[in-house]
Amino acid sequence: MPSMMIETKGLKKSFDHTEVIKGIDAQVQQGQVIVIIGPSGGGKSTFLRMLNMLEQPTAGTVTFEGQNITDLPANKLDTVREKMGMVFQSFNLFPNMDVLANVALAPQRVKGSSQKAASEQAMTLLDQVGLADKAHAYPASLSGGQQQRVAIARALAMGPDVMLFDEPTSALDPEMVGEVLKVMQGLAKEGMTMVVVTHEMGFARKVADEVWFMDGGVLAEKGTPEQIFDHPQNERTQSFLAKVLEQ
Amino acid sequence: MQKKWLHRIVALLAALFLTVPLLAQTQPVQAAANDTSLADIKKKGTLVMGTSPDYPPYEFLVNNKPVGMDIDIAKQIAKDIGVKLVVKQMDFDALLVGIETHKIDMVLSAMTPTPARKQSVDFSNVYYNSGQSIIINKTDKNIYKNYKNFANKKVGAQTGSLQYDLVKKQIKGVKMTGLTKVTDLIIALKTHKIDGIATESAVATAYVKNNPDLMVLNHQFNLSETDSGSAIAFHKGSGTLVAAANKTIAKIKKNNLTEKYLADAGKSLKVNVADTSMWHYRSYFIKGVGYTLLISLIAVLIGVVLGTLLALSRLSHFLPLKWLATAYVEFIRGTPLMIQVMFLYFGLNIPALTAGVAGVAMNSGAYVAEYIRGGIDSVPKGQVEAARSLGLSYKDTMRYVILPQALKIIWPSLGNEFISLIKESSIVSVIGVTDLIYQLRLVQAATYKGIAPYAVAMVIYFILVFGLTRLLNFAERKMQHA
Ligand SMILES: Nc1ncnc2c1ncn2[C@@H]1O[C@H](COP(=O)(O)OP(=O)(O)OP(=O)(O)O)[C@@H](O)[C@H]1O
Ligand SMILES: [Mg+2]
Numbered sequence: 001m002p003s004m005m006i007e008t009k010g011l012k013k014s015f016d017h018t019e020v021i022k023g024i025d026a027q028v029q030q031g032q033v034i035v036i037i038g039p040s041g042g043g044k045s046t047f048l049r050m051l052n053m054l055e056q057p058t059a060g061t062v063t064f065e066g067q068n069i070t071d072l073p074a075n076k077l078d079t080v081r082e083k084m085g086m087v088f089q090s091f092n093l094f095p096n097m098d099v100l101a102n103v104a105l106a107p108q109r110v111k112g113s114s115q116k117a118a119s120e121q122a123m124t125l126l127d128q129v130g131l132a133d134k135a136h137a138y139p140a141s142l143s144g145g146q147q148q149r150v151a152i153a154r155a156l157a158m159g160p161d162v163m164l165f166d167e168p169t170s171a172l173d174p175e176m177v178g179e180v181l182k183v184m185q186g187l188a189k190e191g192m193t194m195v196v197v198t199h200e201m202g203f204a205r206k207v208a209d210e211v212w213f214m215d216g217g218v219l220a221e222k223g224t225p226e227q228i229f230d231h232p233q234n235e236r237t238q239s240f241l242a243k244v245l246e247q
Numbered sequence: 248m249q250k251k252w253l254h255r256i257v258a259l260l261a262a263l264f265l266t267v268p269l270l271a272q273t274q275p276v277q278a279a280a281n282d283t284s285l286a287d288i289k290k291k292g293t294l295v296m297g298t299s300p301d302y303p304p305y306e307f308l309v310n311n312k313p314v315g316m317d318i319d320i321a322k323q324i325a326k327d328i329g330v331k332l333v334v335k336q337m338d339f340d341a342l343l344v345g346i347e348t349h350k351i352d353m354v355l356s357a358m359t360p361t362p363a364r365k366q367s368v369d370f371s372n373v374y375y376n377s378g379q380s381i382i383i384n385k386t387d388k389n390i391y392k393n394y395k396n397f398a399n400k401k402v403g404a405q406t407g408s409l410q411y412d413l414v415k416k417q418i419k420g421v422k423m424t425g426l427t428k429v430t431d432l433i434i435a436l437k438t439h440k441i442d443g444i445a446t447e448s449a450v451a452t453a454y455v456k457n458n459p460d461l462m463v464l465n466h467q468f469n470l471s472e473t474d475s476g477s478a479i480a481f482h483k484g485s486g487t488l489v490a491a492a493n494k495t496i497a498k499i500k501k502n503n504l505t506e507k508y509l510a511d512a513g514k515s516l517k518v519n520v521a522d523t524s525m526w527h528y529r530s531y532f533i534k535g536v537g538y539t540l541l542i543s544l545i546a547v548l549i550g551v552v553l554g555t556l557l558a559l560s561r562l563s564h565f566l567p568l569k570w571l572a573t574a575y576v577e578f579i580r581g582t583p584l585m586i587q588v589m590f591l592y593f594g595l596n597i598p599a600l601t602a603g604v605a606g607v608a609m610n611s612g613a614y615v616a617e618y619i620r621g622g623i624d625s626v627p628k629g630q631v632e633a634a635r636s637l638g639l640s641y642k643d644t645m646r647y648v649i650l651p652q653a654l655k656i657i658w659p660s661l662g663n664e665f666i667s668l669i670k671e672s673s674i675v676s677v678i679g680v681t682d683l684i685y686q687l688r689l690v691q692a693a694t695y696k697g698i699a700p701y702a703v704a705m706v707i708y709f710i711l712v713f714g715l716t717r718l719l720n721f722a723e724r725k726m727q728h729a
Contacts, residue, residue: 054632074641082638092633096651105647106637151633158637 004066005030005162005193006051011060013046021046022217023060028162033194035204037228038214039240044197047214048166051195052084053077065161082110085155089167091147093139093154099126100135103154110158118157125153129183145176149183162193169200201244205229213237284485285328288352294325294332297351299339301428301692303453304512305357305477308689311531314515316449316508317355317477320374323504324479324495337599337679341589343368346482348593353492354480357447359409369483371492373476375505379410380451381464382444384436391443394467397421403432403441409475410445413468428688433458434697449509453516457695525703528690535686536707542604542675542682543668547615549608550668551661554615559645561620572616579613585674592678603675603682611668618660622653658726662719666712683707 006028013021021043028034036044049055051062053069061070069080094102103122107113113121126132129149139147148168155163165184169177181203188194188207198204204211204225211228213221213236221234232238288294298317300306306315313334325332335351342358345351346368360370381402383391390396399420404411406425414421424441426432432444433454443464444451451463479492499505525532560572579587588606592599626649634644654661676685687704691697 052636054636078635078638078640081636084636086633086636088629088633090627090629092627092629094630094633094648094652096648096655106639109640109643109647110638154637 003030004028005032005064006195007063008051009061009063011047011050011062012058013043013050013055014058019058020217021050021057024219026212026219026222028193028195030161030193031191032209033188033192033207034196034210034212035208035225036195036197036212036214037199037201037204037240037244038220042215043217044214045166048164048195048197051164052081052086054086078110082106082158083161085158085160085163087148087151087155087163087165087168089170091139091144091151091171093147093150095139098136098138099131099142099150102139102150103157106154107157122153122157125156126150128156128186129153130179143176144172145179148172148176148180152180152183152187156187162195163187165194165196165198167197167199169198199244201229201241213240215240282484282486284482284489285487285491288328288330288488292330294321294328294330295335295350295352296321296332297335297337297342297345297354298356299342300336301430301688302339302357302450303516303692304449304509306355307512307516307692309515309518309693311534315512316375316505317357319504319508319511320479320495320499321353321355323499324492327495327498328491335679336681338677341593341678343480344589344593346480349482350593352481352488355477357450357477358480359476360478360480361409364480367483368480369485369489371479371481371489372496373478374496374499375449376476377448378466378475379413379468379470380446380448381467382433382436382446382451382455382461383442383464384439385460385462387442388462391464393464394418394445397443400443401441402443402445403435404445405429405432410447413470414445417468428691429454430688430691430695430697433461433695436461437697453513454695456513457516525690525699528694528700531686531690531693532683532703532707534681535683535704536711538600538681538686539669539672539683540711542600542607542672542680543665545604546607546611546672547661547665547668549604550611550615550664553608553612554617554619555650557612557616558619558623561616562623576613576616579610580617584610584671585677588674588678599675599678599680603672603678603680607668607672607675611664615661615664618657618664619650619653622657622660623649625656626652655726658723659719662716662723666715666719669711669715670708 004027008024008026011021011024012019024047036048038044046055050057053062053072057070061068063069064080064084067080069077072080094105097105100119100122103125104115104118107118107121108115123132123135126135129152131146131149131153134142134146139150142150168184169180172180177200181200184194184196185207208225210222211225212219213228213234215236221228221232221237228237229241232241298306298313300308300313300315304315306313306317308314313336318334322332337345339356342354342356343364346354360373364370381391381394394417397418401422401424402414402418403424403426404414406427411423411425415423424435426435429446429450432441435441436444437460445467448465455461455463481489557572557576560568561576563569584606587610588603591597591606592602595602597605630648630652631644634648673682673684676682676688679685683704687700690700694700
């Protein structure tokens with residue numbers, strides 16, 4: 001039986017006295033791919049960022065691999081974050097170092113890998129995302145799709161147990177969306193646990209084990225792709241999907 | 248020579264840190280009852296004299312070595328006590344504080360023993376009294392016969408000096424021009440901005456000898472006993488040392504040695520004015536440039552390290568550290584660099600160059616901190632998030648990700664800071680660090696030329712600043728390509 005990877009209980013978040021996450025209870029099992037969809041401003045990013053404490057919850061708890069990480073001191077939190085890779089909409093590669101160094105930095109500094117070992121591992125990962133030939137290029141010279149694939153390799157270099165994606169393809173030109181989704185699909189196939197916020201409904205339908213619909217700071221509905229896309233129960237899910245699929 | 252306002256500030260500062268117990272520990276407290284001043288000097292084997300060698304014939308530099316009547320007298324005193332004389336150069340304003348803080352044992356710098364000064368130091372008997380004179384342009388010799396002719400005219404004197412007071416009190420309706428340096432007054436006179444300069448007779452004679460367009464009116468003003476003469480200043484309560492000095496002074500007076508000293512000074516001056524071309528004095532300027540660059544460079548390097556620490560402290564969530572750094576930055580930016588440098592030099596027992604560099608660096612650090620804080624702020628927030636989400640610690644995030652980007656952003660500002668330090672570091676000349684400004688003053692004093700050394704220094708500063716600006720722009724472009 002698969003073990004519990006992440007669990008949230010009564011998770012809430014307020015910004016300046018406005019509550020944007022209004023109590024979420026959810027579980028992610030090991031090996032599961034969760035896709036979160038929902039309208040803009042619904043709280044998807046805020047929820048995802050609370051899973052690795054980039055955003056501190058106002059109330060409630062997050063449990064990761066059996067450990068409550070909600071109020072961990074900074075140094076313990078670093079150890080937890082190693083195991084949770086995160087990929088951002090805006091890539092956030094480090095512009096002051098080349099691609100290889102971007103990928104090799106954290107293993108060296110955090111895990112204490114030797115430079116040689118870290119570089120070799122980085123090359124393997126870059127090869128895996130199809131960018132071995134760009135190892136010595138600087139991020140600014142890469143296309144958006146290439147940058148995002150490097151960002152995925154960078155997160156993988158820490159050997160995470162779960163990968164969090166926040167709209168990884170939203171900033172990309174349409175012709176580059178495919179190459180990034182392909183890499184993510186490959187990861188899912190290898191059994192990586194993933195939580196993905198995206199507007200790519202095709203990807204959700206094909207890859208997700210569970211789809212969560214989030215709106216107004218609550219988890220309005222969740223189910224298998226078939227349940228959500230073909231037989232949505234919630235009225236807001238229906239109108240959201242109607243609008244999205246129309247396009 | 249007498250300057251009041253600046254000395255008052257310095258004296259106030261001195262009083263301030265003398266009352267701070269922590270700092271006062273380095274100041275041995277001397278009770279008048281058991282005065283060991285003379286014994287201390289004998290034990291030490293050296294007698295340290297402070298002077299401001301820009302005042303011929305009393306003290307000036309020949310081939311970068313201080314000479315003049317005051318030096319000769321000091322040598323005689325040291326010889327009579329049986330110790331070695333050490334001469335320390337400082338700005339005139341800094342001399343008395345030097346005594347109060349035991350940086351020097353005595354001051355011979357054509358200093359008049361005024362009642363105000365007597366409150367803070369002990370004086371020997373007067374060793375020389377040359378009287379007061381007025382320097383005029385030769386072309387005006389039929390207009391001005393004595394000081395009374397200057398009613399309603401423009402007269403210059405050194406700011407806060409005895410002569411300044413005399414002119415003000417004794418010439419009716421006079422319009423005063425006060426400048427710090429005699430060389431600057433000479434320029435004003437030659438360009439007819441003023442009609443005469445009131446100054447010491449010995450000084451007036453020296454200048455006029457070397458400026459054929461000028462002449463001197465001797466024995467001016469209505470002088471009282473306390474208004475004139477030069478004496479040696481010592482630390483308060485140095486009775487035995489003062490007595491020893493007085494013994495030597497009496498001997499010098501008896502044998503009329505001052506005449507010989509002045510004659511020797513005149514000869515030394517001829518060495519200086521034999522060739523007064525700026526090229527002849529190039530070694531002075533080169534030394535000045537060296538020190539100016541050295542001070543600016545070390546200061547900016549320390550400033551960057553200090554500034555980084557301050558910026559990180561200000562961004563820290565640990566409140567006491569944040570407040571401390573904020574207070575430091577605001578305090579340093581809210582007080583003049585000159586006072587900071589003086590405070591360091593006189594407040595702590597460190598050499599002038601160290602104090603100068605430290606003062607400029609600490610000052611620069613406060614400004615650099617603000618640049619760096621701005622630089623860190625301008626690195627996109629996503630960079631920190633990406634680094635932290637990889638498990639990098641705050642320290643590593645700063646070191647490998649944020650600071651390199653921030654430094655690249657603020658590189659032009661840092662370059663400008665270095666360039667402005669080259670100009671601002673000239674402040675250290677007040678504590679006797681031989682930077683370009685200090686050296687320029689020496690050349691002025693040695694050659695009796697006012698404008699030429701200014702012009703040379705200005706050109707040198709311009710070349711330094713312009714050259715460095717170019718160099719930094721070049722490096723910046725290189726960096727952008729990296
Ligand atoms: N740092 C912040 N300060 C104040 N308000 C915030 C902050 N971050 C998010 N919010 C607000 O919280 C709400 C949820 O935002 P969030 O970014 O989580 O939504 P989202 O579902 O990810 O939207 P999108 O699809 O546009 O990315 C929004 O109303 C947003 O304005
Ligand atoms: Mg979002």
